[in-house]
Amino acid sequence: MTLTKSAHSRRQLFRKLKSDVMVGLTVLATALALVPLFLVLGYLVSKGATSVNWSFFTRMPAPVGQSGGGMANAIVGTFELVGLACALGVPIGVAAGIYLAENRGGALAQAIRFSADVMMGVPSIVVGIFCYATVVRPFGGFSTLAGAIALAVIMVPLVTRTAEEMILLVPHELREAALALGVPRWRTSLLIVARTAASGIATGVILAIARVAGETAPLLFTAFGNRFWSTSLLQPISSLTMQVYTYAISPFADWQRQAWAGALVLTAIVLALEIGVRWLTRGDAQVAR
């Protein structure tokens, strides 16, 4: 009896030891994964924070050789490009997502789902070249519109797939309840099913925004960049990413400092969007059920 008991407790000790080692390893792995993140953020702040000031947000880029100036046009440009991309891409993405969720097994749905998945894997520079060939060349040059189209092309598959996933989470019973009230199918899909999934779809849209706000390559081929205010959608426009790129590869210390500031501001915008999503979906578990 005592023998088996001590064997038993030894085994338990061993188990506890094994468990502790495993927990320790996972904590270590998590820390390793987080270290680069905090290094990047810390480095960005240390390099960029000193150059983020009022004139950074309000001034235009200064000509070479002059110090000072800011990225006002690039900041506005980023918002303009992303806003326009949303206006173009979100309705298409949401509509396609609804279609996919409503016609899950259909041949067309399968084809759309497959191409959306493929498009998500296409490098963004390829999207830029594609839009250069299909929009910029035929329609007379670099423009805000071309840039927004390129970003929209990147957004659509992301929004489509999240919208589909979110709609599929809506309980089947809700759809039936609406249909049984004599509500036509299209109204049911839109006003009950998509509406119930709205906060999830909004999350997907914001994540897609965060993704395209950081894009550079597709914009270089389409929106091109602009040292001045862009006064029409048919003119080239600047963005934070393109401005950071231009300044970062320049030989001027002042520009390089501003590139760090631009990178910091861009990261702050994206971070704010992600935190916004967290906040929007806090306690959303019961909706998904």
Place this chain on the structure above:
Amino acid sequence: MADNKMSTRDLRAFFHKVEALHGVTLGFAGNRVTAIIGPSGCGKSTLVRCLNRMHEVVPGAACTGQVLLDGEDIYAPAIDPVQVRRRVGMVFQKPTPFPTMSIEDNVAAGLKLNGIAVSRAERDRMVEESLRRAALWDEVKDRLKRPGASLSGGQQQRLCVARALAVEPEVLLMDEPCSALDPISTARIEELLLELKENFTIIIVTHNMQQAARCSDFTAFLYAGDLIEFGETKQIFTTPARRETEDYITGRFG
């Protein structure tokens, strides 16, 4: 059979070519409660879902035969299923208030979702009347703006009844409306049935024999997709004609 509000003739229902109802011919008297009983999987839900064309919503589902509403076949080519569903309302097993809507919006959902514009006063009147009919008004009249999902299960189910009644159907189908409810809520729904039959024709699926005996006028016993016996509830429960019916109601199987 002359004063039947609804009836089926040789109704067969399929799921992907598998026949789940093998030719059911049955009449539902107007302003009466008809109970459909039978063991799980015998086709009760399938039968009632054929009565408001909800069966065909399931992918791969189909049916043949006739379903008459006031003598008119609801499966005739010219008939719009959406219109049928407005005349034949339905309450499901699980309460399904719309999660994005308040209590009053849930009740008015039939109007709102169909884009039917009514004055504020008219809408309020309709919401109140439907909630009163569903015996829920007194419990929710002070919190009509709260989410429908904030109610208890039994209240949610009565909210679903109110929502179905607000469309002013002629027939109300209830598919095991009490199986997710506690005994007190169940009793309330049963009381409700007796009031509702003044104005509506009610068809209720139940696996609770006492419930069928207590609140229905007619009872249909279904077994493995066949209608075994149909008659006045009293007769079915006291002197069933068929051996299977007797076995089922005395609890010998199912």
